[in-house]
Amino acid sequence: MDQEFLYNRVAAIISSQINSGLFNEGDRLPSVRALCLEHKISMNTAKRVYLELESQSLIRSKPQSGYFVTTPFPRQLPLPGVSHPSLEVSNEKPNELVTEVYSNIGNTSLTLFSIGIPSGNLLPLAKLRKELAVATRALPGAGTEYEPLAGNRKLRKAIAIRSAAWGGSLKDTDLVTTSGAMNALFFCLMAVGKAGDTLAVESPCYPGIFQLANSLGLKVLELPTHPTTGIVLEALERALPMIDICLLVPNFNTPLGSCMPDENKQLVVSMLADHNIPLIEDDIYGDLHYSNQRPKCCKSFDLTGNVLWCSSVSKTLAPGYRVGWIAPGKYKERVLELKLAHSISSASSTHEAVGNFMKTGQYDRHLRQFRLTLQSNYHNYVRTIANCFPKGTKTSRPQGGIALWVELPKEIDTARLYNLALKQGISIAPGRMFTLQDQFQHCMRLCISLPWDDSIRMKLQQVGAIANAMMYK
């Protein structure tokens, strides 16, 4: 297992060095021996690293000479522009495509580029299984008992300790656990809002938020969002008089993958506090940074308790465990009241298992590997898209997270592309899912958390081929 880890990690590092332009086409790579020394790995592991990179056509070996970079850095695809939703409040239901696309969950005969959850192949399943067994031995009543209302204390403590990494200084008593992040967002929206209120969100936006808002009778205002720096501050400022609640995914949101600069986060927090508009911060992707630096959270700039910080392990470790949480700031009592009324307790055993997984450092070890894999996947996706998708295709440039936003030429209706791809056993997420308005018809989201291999590459090429064919119809 550790061997597997090393070999994957080193291959991902070199792949990302090539993709980032540190090595150029034709450059000679370090010798096998040099690689051993540099990364403290065995000769066998080093050879396996180069074999793997060769199989990805990133490098080739010349007998008696060494290993050389074959692939030039892909032509940088242009970024999509800032979104321009119309500044009108909507109480539309989410597009029917959402239900259609989500009905593919669990369909193992499909390649699911559409579903934003990590593939089981990238998760530490054996370790989790063991941790769950440990949890049922450690818990009173073998996990049949309810948790304390605020949730598993070990888990809350581990989350509090980890908050230092994003500039937070949470205590376990600041936290309330939930059954996943959607459950957390639901409690937050119920705690701060009421039917008829207007909720400001990024555009494009995760469709689950539209569904949740709709079910609670909230109106939605989509705001212009920059593909790398997130919500446009001026737009938010102008909209302040219209909105009652703001829900942002500041770090590597889906589908754009944008990450708000610290100064923007700080400005948004103070702007909203000044206007007494609660900020719900959904940070489910924050731990999936490709660089070494974990981005800060809006919550770290919160001086008034106005920010409700939510997260989960559904995008990083175990979607089916239903482990999420909230630091609800000044809304804690109300959130606890709602939790008592709606769920009383989460699943005790999975929450204990994740608490332990964090406490013992296993979570951070897993994240280190998982982030490298996602980064390497991102480069592989972009390279393939650059080679196979229609001319004029643009892609987002996420610095973390599991989503890639692809803007195709205007002629291509991605709702049609979805249907055509589905017939070939491939599911993509059409752009219209991510808005309540008439926009993003030629966009789509691709989830990059499937393990990259020849078969995935070929499926992605197939999507490109369908898109190309659609250009001439």
Next chain:
Amino acid sequence: MDQEFLYNRVAAIISSQINSGLFNEGDRLPSVRALCLEHKISMNTAKRVYLELESQSLIRSKPQSGYFVTTPFPRQLPLPGVSHPSLEVSNEKPNELVTEVYSNIGNTSLTLFSIGIPSGNLLPLAKLRKELAVATRALPGAGTEYEPLAGNRKLRKAIAIRSAAWGGSLKDTDLVTTSGAMNALFFCLMAVGKAGDTLAVESPCYPGIFQLANSLGLKVLELPTHPTTGIVLEALERALPMIDICLLVPNFNTPLGSCMPDENKQLVVSMLADHNIPLIEDDIYGDLHYSNQRPKCCKSFDLTGNVLWCSSVSKTLAPGYRVGWIAPGKYKERVLELKLAHSISSASSTHEAVGNFMKTGQYDRHLRQFRLTLQSNYHNYVRTIANCFPKGTKTSRPQGGIALWVELPKEIDTARLYNLALKQGISIAPGRMFTLQDQFQHCMRLCISLPWDDSIRMKLQQVGAIANAMMYK
């Protein structure tokens, strides 16, 4: 384990024969040898049965003569009357006592007569632990993956098969799983109602329903309820023009333990269907019948899909597993939409484990023993109350479930009793928790799902002593 089971079962049978008056004071019980033959048990087990009954002071041995009944059948305590809530719609918040009492969950230093969940000592913990390990091996992704939207298929199939026992004929496709029963009730209320609607409930009523209704902006109408036959049909009929939704717990509800006769169930179902008022049926106690006959559900009389039948294993097997379900009738699509928006999936592994536990017959085996224990507890509680509580005390006569409703003399304020008992390490549930109106001040609910022993008997006697002391102040 099987030995344990046998000995408990036979002791419970004889205890209930004594309590039901089949044996009278001074009657001679069957010899140890006769007991062996009658129950197909070993001499050792038979002796243990009589030792246990002796330790409960139900019988005593006379050397060379055998075993004799010591305890006369307790004087039958009078039944509380039919409740008479004022017929006014309320949008009050639930009494603060609710939060206070529920904050005791998980406090192991207290004797929790107040919390209506089964004690871990009465649950098959080792078997559940094993089943959870099996589940994480059997599930794709070791339980880290989301379930299909409708929920674990094995679980839905097992619930469908078991529906024959209550007159149902469900298919797995009629069911949607949820994270416990409160989550099920939430989806039902959201599916059929909207803020401002009026919800009719029994009185007294489980406080969680008030909390849920309040959080959704529903108004509540409490209706007169008979302690053994449940909601008063004439009262419901008169209220029909005022109500939009009806939520009943027809089988062994908490706190009264009433069970609607079949003809009442049938009438309610047709009455509500005629007026197009959805009926949410909460059947979480239906499997806990003391007699051999599982009561029918309203759902079994549902011809129009107007009944949303909900249940869970939180009162029978594993509260902390968060396993519940709905057969939403004609509201199925709406419920699925809500589940997608609010939770996507339940905890995969605990749902798989419970599905297997049902499928393999372990659930029914556990229920058989658990029901006997509850019945025997019921008799033990009533006997102790008859002996130690103030004159004039009345108790409900549940034929199933885990709650006993106790009506004390009018002088006794159970909110005060709660505080006094808490100082002695005992938590009871004051009557005011179970209404939004000014009633039940002298009532309380006792949960009978703690394992009966001398310590529990003494704690119950202590409650009686506090009540007696309050009479003279």
